[in-house]
Amino acid sequence: HTNSDSNLLEKKFGPAMLFLPRQPSEEDWANLVAATNSGFALTGTATMGHVGPIIGSMDIGECEDSYLFRVSLPGVKRDPCGFNCEVEKDGRVVIQGVTTTGERTVKKHSQVFEMVTHNLCPPGEFSLSFQLPGPVDPQHFLANFDIAGI
DSSP: OOHHHHHHHHHHHOOOOOOOSSOOOHHHHHHHHHHTTTOEEEOGGGGGTOOOSOOOOEEEEEOSSOEEEEEOOTTBOOOTTTOEEEEOTTSEEEEEEEEOOOOSEEEETTEEEEOSOOOSOOSEEEEEEEEOSSOOOGGGOOOOOOTTOO
């Protein structure tokens, strides 16, 4: 694609990064765009091609006049200074926070554990965003951060 084609695609579909094993044909690209019509965006290290443990697995539901979404955030604490969730009028949801799990060494009381498995995200800042199926009124957004990190 030329630069003008890329700019047109970005304006139409929004910015995103996707790693493909080869240059897609126009038919492949059309199928990909159709399949991800209500997709999500990756930010942080995921946009740089670093693949790691998953944070942000989600469920999205809708009824006649509302949307419900649940996002799994293991290792994220309910801290108003370190966690933020915003919903924009166009239905874009942006979640930012800090994970506290995934470290290689864990100190509990007087014991020190060297972690053998690493299935959680590394500690540090994260940001994720996704698009709800339609527009919303941000003033009607009600957030509930469950003790289980959902």
